[in-house]
Amino acid sequence: MINTNSYQAKQFNLSGLNGISDRTLEMHFKLYEGYVKETNNLSDRISEFLSDGKVDQEEVPAYSELTRRLGFEYNGMVLHEYYFGNMKREGPGNPEKNSAFFRAAEASFGSYDIWKADFVGIGKMRGVGWAICYENPANGRLSNHWITLHETGNVAGFNPVLVMDVWEHAFLLDYKPAERPKYIDAFFSNIAWSVCDERLKRGLAARSATTGELG
């Protein structure tokens, strides 16, 4: 059966980052490709259950388990694309003061520094997961969230603006497990803030289209 819905792993032109080695990135790209492969595999297996137009009673346990795993793999795939997509070599560290992200952080948190304290604080939380800064598509407000694994804590319909992987595999070749703060510092020095601005612009364009207003 030809599945026209299958995903292709994206290629990311990322190397020479500050404090995150090429070895880490190459290993991480392979992990990401595993998520793409497994998303496709699970989607195919679930569609086989549906090929007769229904889920038979004896199929329910396997169908349910595969569907639960799909949430994990699917979010794992998508979040890695956001994560690799919001990094670049020789990042400026902090966003420009007149940038869309800086202004949105000020408007939402009172200041960029408070936004950063919250985001970094979430990144240091014990557990396996992600720190994500989301934009509320209804009003442009930013909020930071802890995501357990890949799928628990994502806010439905919100726009991921800055995504930071804090699973140990993101830094274990470069730092000790207890050195996550050093990895977070390194991550910040590699942020492509222009990408975050673009993501905010897309959110604004969607709001404008909904309300018929320009900005």
Ligand SMILES: [Fe+2]
């Ligand atoms: Fe990861």
